[in-house]
Amino acid sequence: xxxxxxxxxxxxxxxxxxxxxxxxxxxxxxxxxxxxxxxxxxxxxxxxxxxxxxxxxxxxxxxxxxxxxxxxxxxxxxxxxxxxxxxxxxxxxxxxxxxxxxxxxxxxxxxxxxxxxxxxxxxxxxxxxxxxxxxxxxxxxxxxxxxxxxxxxxxxxxxxxxxxxxxxxxxxxxxxxxxxxxxxxxxxxxxxxxxxxxxxxxxxxxxxxxxxxxxxxxxxxxxxxxxxxxxxxxxxxxxxxxxxxxxxxxxxxxxxxxxxxxxxxxxxxxxxxxxxxxxxxxxxxxxxxxxxxxxxxxxxxxxxxxxxxxxxxxxxxxxxxxxxxx
Amino acid sequence: xxxxxxxxxxxxxxxxxxxxxxxxxxxxxxxxxxxxxxxxxxxxxxxxxxxxxxxxxxxxxxxxxxxxxxxxxxxxxxxxxxxxxxxxxxxxxxxxxxxxxxxxxxxxxxxxxxxxxxxxxxxxxxxxxxxxxxxxxxxxxxxxxxxxxxxxxxxxxxxxxxxxxxxxxxxxxxxxxxxxxxxxxxxxxxxxxxxxxxxxxxxxxxxxxxxxxxxxxxxxxxxxxxxxxxxxxxxxxxxxxxxxxxxxxxxxxxxxxxxxxxxxxxxxxxxxxxxxxxxxxxxxxxxxxxxxxxxxxxxxxxxxxxxxxxxxxxxxxxxxxxxxxx
Numbered sequence: 001x002x003x004x005x006x007x008x009x010x011x012x013x014x015x016x017x018x019x020x021x022x023x024x025x026x027x028x029x030x031x032x033x034x035x036x037x038x039x040x041x042x043x044x045x046x047x048x049x050x051x052x053x054x055x056x057x058x059x060x061x062x063x064x065x066x067x068x069x070x071x072x073x074x075x076x077x078x079x080x081x082x083x084x085x086x087x088x089x090x091x092x093x094x095x096x097x098x099x100x101x102x103x104x105x106x107x108x109x110x111x112x113x114x115x116x117x118x119x120x121x122x123x124x125x126x127x128x129x130x131x132x133x134x135x136x137x138x139x140x141x142x143x144x145x146x147x148x149x150x151x152x153x154x155x156x157x158x159x160x161x162x163x164x165x166x167x168x169x170x171x172x173x174x175x176x177x178x179x180x181x182x183x184x185x186x187x188x189x190x191x192x193x194x195x196x197x198x199x200x201x202x203x204x205x206x207x208x209x210x211x212x213x214x215x216x217x218x219x220x221x222x223x224x225x226x227x228x229x230x231x232x233x234x235x236x237x238x239x240x241x242x243x244x245x246x247x248x249x250x251x252x253x254x255x256x257x258x259x260x261x262x263x264x265x266x267x268x269x270x271x272x273x274x275x276x277x278x279x280x281x282x283x284x285x286x287x288x289x290x291x292x293x294x295x296x297x298x299x300x301x302x303x304x305x306x307x308x309x310x311x312x313x314x315x316x317x318x319x320x321x322x323x324x325x326x
Numbered sequence: 327x328x329x330x331x332x333x334x335x336x337x338x339x340x341x342x343x344x345x346x347x348x349x350x351x352x353x354x355x356x357x358x359x360x361x362x363x364x365x366x367x368x369x370x371x372x373x374x375x376x377x378x379x380x381x382x383x384x385x386x387x388x389x390x391x392x393x394x395x396x397x398x399x400x401x402x403x404x405x406x407x408x409x410x411x412x413x414x415x416x417x418x419x420x421x422x423x424x425x426x427x428x429x430x431x432x433x434x435x436x437x438x439x440x441x442x443x444x445x446x447x448x449x450x451x452x453x454x455x456x457x458x459x460x461x462x463x464x465x466x467x468x469x470x471x472x473x474x475x476x477x478x479x480x481x482x483x484x485x486x487x488x489x490x491x492x493x494x495x496x497x498x499x500x501x502x503x504x505x506x507x508x509x510x511x512x513x514x515x516x517x518x519x520x521x522x523x524x525x526x527x528x529x530x531x532x533x534x535x536x537x538x539x540x541x542x543x544x545x546x547x548x549x550x551x552x553x554x555x556x557x558x559x560x561x562x563x564x565x566x567x568x569x570x571x572x573x574x575x576x577x578x579x580x581x582x583x584x585x586x587x588x589x590x591x592x593x594x595x596x597x598x599x600x601x602x603x604x605x606x607x608x609x610x611x612x613x614x615x616x617x618x619x620x621x622x623x624x625x626x627x628x629x630x631x632x633x634x635x636x637x638x639x640x641x642x643x644x645x646x647x648x649x650x651x652x
Contacts, residue, residue, distance in 0.1 A: 028623055035621035250616075257615045257622070261608055262596065264626045269595035270588065272630075282587055289583045290576075295361035296583070297354055300590045304598075 002033040008133050010105065017107055020124045023117070031124055034131035041073070041130040042240050045155030046140045047180075052163040053187040056223040057232075058140045062104055064233045065136050071103040073129035077122050077141040077151070078110050105129060119150040123260065126154060136236075152180035153259050156252065157239045159183045159232070162201060164193035178204055181216050183235045189220035189228065214242050276307040328359040334459050336431065343433055346450045349443070357450055360457035367399070367456040368566050371481030372466045373506075378489040379513040382549040383558075384466045388430055390559045391462050397429040399455035403448050403467040403477070404436050431455060445476040449586065452480060462562075478506035479585050482578065483565045485509045485558070488527060490519035504530055507542050509561045515546035515554065540568050602633040 004012035019027035044061075048054050055076070062072045107129075109122055122139065129137050141151050152158050160181035178184070184205065186198045201218045217235050221228030243249030274281055285299040294302065330338035345353035370387075374380050381402070388398045433455075435448055448465065455463050467477050478484050486507035504510070510531065512524045527544045543561050547554030569575030600607055611625040620628065 032621045032624060036618050039618060253616050254612055257612045258608070260622050261611060261615070261625055261629070264622055265599060265608075265629060266592040266596045268626050268630065269599060270592045273591060273595060282584070282591075285587060286580055286583045289587070290579055292362050292365060295358045296586050296590055298358060299587055300594050303587070303591060304594065 002030055005030065005034060005128060005132050006037055010102070013105065013128060013132050016128050017125050020121050020128065021109065023121070027124070031127065034128060037131040038127050039130070041126075041134055041137045042157065042236070043126055043130070043137045043139065043155045044236060045151035045158040046138060046161060047142070047151050047158065048161030048163075048185075048187075050142060052161040053223050054140055054142075054161050057159075057161055057185060057187055057221060057229075058138050060221075060223045060226055060229040061136075061138060061232060061236075063226075064229050066101060066103055070135040071133065072105075073126075073132075073134035073137040074104065074106045075122060075125055075129070075137065075139045076106070076108045077118065077139065078108065105132075105134060119154070120263070122150070123154045149180070153256055156243055156249065157182045157236055159185055159236075161185045161187050162197060163188040164191045164197045178216075181205075182214065182239050183232065184216055184218045185228075185232060186218065186220050187223050190222045190225075194220055212248065213246055214239065214248070273303070273307045277303070328356055331356065331360060331454060331458050332363055336428070339431065339454060339458050342454050343451050346447050346454065347435065349447070353450070357453065360454060363457040364453050365456065367452075367460055367463045368483065368562070369452055369456070369463045369465065369481045370562060371477035371484040372464060372487060373468070373477050373484065374487030374489075374511075374513075376468060378487040379549050380466055380468075380487045383485075383487055383511060383513055383547060383555075384464050386547070386549045386552055386555040387462075387464060387558060387562075389552075390555050392427060392429055396461040397459065398431075399452075399458075399460035399463040400430065400432045401448060401451055401455070401463065401465045402432070402434045403444065403465065404434065431458075431460060445480070446589070448476070449480045475506070479582055482569055482575065483508045483562055485511055485562075487511045487513050488523060489514040490517045490523045504542075507531075508540065508565050509558065510542055510544045511554075511558060512544065512546050513549050516548045516551075520546060538574065539572055540565065540574070599629070599633045603629070 001012055001016065005016055016027060016030055018024075020031075046054055046058050046061075058074060058076075062074055065072045107125060109118065109125065126137050126139060139151055139155055158180050160178065160183075162184065163186065178201070184201050186194055186201065188194070189198075198218050198220055205216050205218065219228060219231050219235060221232060223229065243252065282299075282303055285294075285303050288294050288302075289296055289299045327338055327342065331342055342353060342356055344350075346357075372380055372384050372387075384400060384402075388400055391398045433451060435444065435451065452463050452465060465477055465481055484506050486504065486509070488510065489512065504527070510527050512520055512527065514520070515524075524544050524546055531542050531544065545554060545557050545561060547558060549555065569578065608625075608629055611620075611629050614620050614628075615622055615625045
């Protein structure tokens with residue numbers, strides 16, 4: 001399996017991705033074996049509000065990479081999908097045009113359990129595509145709260161897509177997304193107000209720009225007509241080179257690894273704690289908190305005492321507390 | 327301090343909320359002491375996309391509660407604020423009209439560190455307001471990804487606000503928000519298309535409705551003119567009564583406590599693990615992962631072995647792994 005994925009066998013790859021999505025234990029040893037083969041692909045995140053034309057832009061970028069002979073993995077992440085059935089990133093019709101091409105691999109990912117689980121799985125899917133030899137990996141997600149943060153934590157270059165006429169309050173949200181943008185794209189630039197939108201973004205970028213040596217460019221595209229795509233590819237190449245030559249890439253890599261290790265530690269420690277507690281788990285403490293007997297902090301200390309014999313500083317104080325009627 | 331908060335002293339309360347926001351250790355014993363006094367207020371979450379008029383609706387609801395003699399705490403949560411400076415929920419002007427009223431307490435909360443930290447602090451702020459005797463606690467947040475999930479996890483009744491003309495893709499996102507809605511409000515109902523929006527929401531609610539015994543009503547308001555607010559209050563009262571009489575409230579309470587305890591356990595366990603590792607923390611493992619020597623899963627097992635002497639099932643397998651050039 002490991003060798004087949006590295007050799008670029010699509011069926012083996014698809015199977016591994018399914019294991020990753022299902023949190024199947026069979027994925028872990030394969031991912032460990034693939035890990036030394038990762039780190040070569042350019043991981044590009046694409047995010048932005050609904051209606052900006054992200055999917056069309058991603059399709060255009062994939063075509064442009066293919067035109068110069070590069071292979072492309074596309075991961076479409078829909079954090080809202082337990083509810084919508086993937087409707088937000090449902091615009092896979094155009095992408096399906098690409099699907100006959102052996103140099104492109106497309107995977108849609110939906111939330112099954114937690115958002116945290118989706119982010120973890122997306123990171124591993126990107127690694128598998130990287131090890132399988134894809135040159136560029138495009139990770140697309142809906143621009144909505146946590147998803148942008150997640151995508152910024154696993155991509156090397158982040159494109160934030162905007163479009164004219166998205167309204168004032170959406171504009172305010174965009175200020176939040178700007179922080180993670182390496183490249184800004186005003187798509188649907190044939191619409192009225194595109195220049196004004198681009199101007200506003202340029203101002204925000206210049207005002208909010210830290211001393212990183214990279215000023216995010218603001219580019220205009222009409223992705224549905226293929227207009228402006230080449231300039232976005234050029235900006236991606238420039239950013240990739242910037243990361244490689246300035247040490248910014250190594251710094252980014254360390255921060256991303258640290259975030260991942262802390263996330264994994266949290267989950268692993270909780271699983272270990274739960275395993276020690278036995279079948280009833282934390283039911284007794286839930287009941288005591290629900291009954292107003294102890295507060296959640298004290299309950300956590302009680303759980304830790306039961307699992308590990310740990311006694312925290314608040315546990316004693318809370319033990320002395322007499323719960324008044326609630 | 328404890329007694330002053332319970333007695334409704336606004337200055338003591340404001341000080342406690344600041345401690346909570348700053349994660350000041352002084353807050354913990356006060357919160358433990360307040361806990362037996364919580365559980366009386368009706369916690370109402372209000373969420374929805376930007377531009378739907380959430381803040382105006384919250385102001386209208388607060389006025390309506392006051393008109394019948396109930397006291398109101400308002401918590402405005404802005405998960406985007408490290409970037410925007412609170413611009414999204416910046417419409418505090420109308421709310422300021424309420425601020426002279428001793429029966430209303432308004433608090434804006436912004437992300438300082440992590441989103442998880444904001445959710446935790448918001449929950450504790452709601453508890454403090456509850457213990458201080460406020461009858462209704464309105465928790466307002468921007469409808470964007472994780473924030474809705476968070477608000478649904480701490481409110482008893484969730485209002486999702488919509489407005490006519492928000493576009494098709496936004497419509498798809500709304501399907502995600504519907505899952506957490508107990509009451510749907512189409513605000514700005516004097517605009518064209520309000521009936522169509524309400525009709526679409528009713529259809530989605532009926533289709534997606536589980537067997538919970540509560541069918542979320544779809545209500546039309548023009549919050550800026552005060553129109554329709556009384557019906558929303560009546561629906562809130564009905565939902566509150568539904569929770570109390572059917573056992574749904576007790577089930578919801580248990581689920582919310584369980585989620586909170588698991589979140590707190592995760593953080594507490596990670597902090598303990600980090601404390602055991604000493605000054606260098608996980609720097610060595612970060613470097614090994616960055617160098618392609620071991621994969622993140624193996625790094626986590628190595629960290630656990632160092633902190634606790636734990637050896638997981640993957641640790642041995644990974645130790646046997648020889649890292650090939652990367």
